[in-house]
Amino acid sequence: MVARVCAWALRPTVVCGGGTGRRAALRWLSPSWGGAVNSRFSGRFRSSDMNDALRKDERNKIMSRGLPKQKPIEGVKQVLVIASGKGGVGKSTTAVNVALALAANDLTKAVGLLDADVYGPSIPKMMNLKGSAEVTSKNLMRPLVNYGIACMSMGFLVEETAPIVWRGLMVMSAIQKLLRQVNWQQLDYLVIDMPPGTGDVQLSVSQNIPIAGAVIVSTPQDIALLDARKGAEMFRKVNVPVLGLVQNMSVFQCPKCNHETHIFGTDGVRSLADDLGLDVLGDIPLHLNIRETSDSGKPVVVSQPESNMARAYLKLAAEIVRRLPVSPT
Structure with a gap:
């Protein structure tokens, strides 16, 4: 042989x-x-x-x-990406409430929200926005605005019930348009809600624009933690600073007896953060109000600002800002 x-x-x-x-x-x-x-x-x-x-x-x-040359988005001072390795961990809900909390914590800051999930855009529903994006004389799309947050999503460019059946090259073209052909005017923070995983979109965004920091969202469940680790390592490989992890759906409190149950496990994200040498930026409970307010287009940070859930997001936003580099003037 x-x-x-x-x-x-x-x-x-x-x-x-x-x-x-x-x-x-x-x-x-x-x-x-x-x-x-x-x-x-x-x-x-x-x-x-x-x-x-x-x-x-x-x-x-x-x-x-x-590799493409990184070019800042015109008018945007800092870009923050909210990511996860796995879908279904509450990443988009976190991105929406973090954007609102950034604005609520400092009323002088202008905040934008970009939905980079081309196949499953959820920002329009969560932010209670409908309609098509208008185009300026310079062929730039105008973001739709609600709760003081400028928003852009593929959901504004296609019908709500229409499936997007595209190959990778078309998705990359759409991402480039969402990054480069939007008139954001002047923003202090642009929060990007990334799709789950570590694929083309994540690489395209990371390599095309300077990112101030990435936040990884995960539940404490072992299966979710496996993918969260991959997400954090991916950003490290492309030289995007990982600010820390968010432990989402950490504990459920019974509304009748107040008994607490750790449905997805206890402190799994904290253990992962220790392994990666990162911090846990926030601990968000599993609560019915968070789901209901997101589904109704009235996120908990604006609809129930005095609640414990809203305070958890406000604290999370403050921790994120504390770890961001000094913003250019």
Whole structure:
């Protein structure tokens, strides 16, 4: 039986923007190729300090050519992303209430909210907004505004019940439009509600605009924590500072007897934060009012500002601001 040797070779390929880069291509080499071929490859990949340094320098040059240049969003001072590794953990509810809490904590700050979940936009319903985005003379979309928050979502561009059946390239084009073709005017904070996962949208947003910080939302459940870890590590790999984690749906209190039940487990997010060397920014309970107010388009921060749930979001927003870098003037 002829043994096979697996080697990686770099071959030219076309990358975004029309330039020429290189990518790793898997090739199978065997002794049947002949001694000269094997000798050439073994020489090329012979380990030495000099060759390692040259290859590392070449990789850095390739990566610098292949990645897009980050460009700030016009009029936006700081971008904050609210993300999760898994869906169904209350990320969008957290993003909406954090945006409202940022504005409530400091009335001098202008806050915007961008729904980057192209396939399942939920911001229009949660913020009680309907209608289409108007376009300015400069071909920029005007955000819809409610509760003092400027909002933009794919939900404003398609019918509410229409499914978005798009391939990746169309989704990336839509994200670029949501990032670059919106007239945000002047914002102190733009909160981006990311879709769940660690895919194309997360990479596109992270690589195209400077992000002041990312917040990872998770329930204490073990399954959710597995994906939350991946989400935090992804942002670290693309050099986005992770401000901390949010433990959502942490405890349920019976409205009749006030007995507390940890439906999704106890302090799982705190354990994950310790492993990652991060802080838990907030602890949000599982409460009927949070769900009902979100479904009715009256988020708890504005509809029940004196409640314990609203105070939890206000405290969370304050912790986020405390960890953000100093805002440019």
